[in-house]
Amino acid sequence: MESKVSRAFIEKLIDGIAPPNEQWRQKARQRLDTLTKPLGSLGRLEDIAAQVAAIRGHDLAEPVSKAAYVFAADHGVTEEGVSAYPREVTRQMVLNFLSEGAAINVLARLHGAALHVVDVGVDADFASIPGLLHHKVRSGTRNMLREAAMSEEEVEKALTIGYQLGSEAAAAGCTILAIGEMGIGNTTAASAITCVLTGAEAKFATGRGTGVQPEAYANKVRVVEAAIMKHCNAAAALHPLDVLRFLGGLEIAAMAGMVLAGARHRLVVVLDGFISTSAAALAVGIFPDVRGFLIAGHRSEEPGHKLLLDHLQLNPVLSLGMRLGEGTGAVLAMPVIESAIALYRQMATFSSARVSGATP
């Protein structure tokens, strides 16, 4: 599993990452058991509070600060007719984000998450547009069916952008990070990555994306199969960074970088759907300790998402039949995560409230 991406670069990406603090998880569990509720009766919220305490490594007295990053990029594979929408929709949706009209804008506003839109590879000239984080590596990836989607240098650049933005978010006081994307064609990339990481057949890891019709769906499955066939020699497992380079996208690389930075800076990293989870799965492949920092915001309708969630052993917070991306499922899970933290911090204990415990 030697990667063609330089060893020194990988060392830098994983430097300083340590798993969540199990002592703090334990302390949080103990405190949760003293609060005025039957033992364990807050279910998943208790797990989340304990996980956040373990991630942050303290008693969560700090204010919650939420940010959402949407990474946008185009995909060379769209020339194979894998998407229900034309490629220019990536550009159009970036403009929609900037004018506050997209679903993620509405949700980020309602739930108090600072929203950042990052051009990491959209096939459009945004040079003069304010409000966008300008980090274009290339105007879209190459067509994975013909060649590697990215060069080694491009993968490194895109990963570094996500990593740096994650580090900046942490420095600015962010505690919970939602990670989302926009990129016509990117479910095809995520499906191919999912096949390689989980060993699933293309037909099980490929969904209808934004809504391709049956014929186009069959074509999409064939494209995924052919891309894997082209790049993956079954005799040798690929390093996750090479999976990313051959089959990924610039936004997927950037998200993987942000996941690594999130773990490095001990942020709660909330994944959105299929694409962001594919990025997280690559980050975990690069360094398994990353896993403990992840919360799966929701269960997407894309079939490949379930494969990745099982692979990562993540249980999504929400299951609402969404399949939009943009970080919507991640931001929608934030009120639940914030609720878990607030309950942990603010509830009275049996003794402070003078409530009797369970009858022996």
Added chain:
Amino acid sequence: MESKVSRAFIEKLIDGIAPPNEQWRQKARQRLDTLTKPLGSLGRLEDIAAQVAAIRGHDLAEPVSKAAYVFAADHGVTEEGVSAYPREVTRQMVLNFLSEGAAINVLARLHGAALHVVDVGVDADFASIPGLLHHKVRSGTRNMLREAAMSEEEVEKALTIGYQLGSEAAAAGCTILAIGEMGIGNTTAASAITCVLTGAEAKFATGRGTGVQPEAYANKVRVVEAAIMKHCNAAAALHPLDVLRFLGGLEIAAMAGMVLAGARHRLVVVLDGFISTSAAALAVGIFPDVRGFLIAGHRSEEPGHKLLLDHLQLNPVLSLGMRLGEGTGAVLAMPVIESAIALYRQMATFSSARVSGATP
């Protein structure tokens, strides 16, 4: 199914209730399909937005106003040893609500729901306590194993309290109502109600409540069986109000009244867990058109809750393994419901944002 409760009283309870407006549901669906997202990609959120439009009967331009009601009462059946906690915990938890230390306080505060705590039958003297809505009908129900839990007059009084509070909430501009409860022993009442309404055996409708141990659980099942045996003659179906009177609780009656008022005033009625859903199932039994106004906030861990949800054909918004009550699961679902409304109202359309539609 003649009830002993007066026909005139029932007529008053159901007066003016009409089902949700299907034209508005349709209009909402049409608008949702013009928004900048793949068709249907917001999943359940789209269903919720359309349901809320149908309930409110307009385009949702009004501000969202959220309230949560917690109805507290004691249960005579606690003398049979059915709960893990002593009866005085009902009183203690009411005091905890009033001093803002309970889970529901934390969640209502975080999510901006006005919280109202109603004494409808706690076995304690709260006369001098401010901040509590004083509507005690009786200091707890009678033991359903020996006699009807309530008299006809008591059932009517408790239903009327919930109905009036629901009407007052509507008059005050509330649009979304969360309904919760506190009452040691009330999972036993809800289990018995569930058996009668769904035909389930006691062992399938009875759970561990606040956490009884195996021996106490077996006793709880026996109590539920015996109560049904005592009051229900298999030869004649009981009217829902008689099910309520024989087996229910004062807080369950009040919640049923509030559900009916919610439907009457076209509010979005968000149910919490097992107990509030048992109240809603009785309200739907009284008048089926009520069903369309209900949103199941979450799926409780109590096994009887699933039976009731299936009976009502409700699909809960959240599934987080909670089993606390107090309205916590209902209030936790409110950010999702509010998200659905905000997306419906605030997202750009394909034409306004100049985003291309799907490729034909």
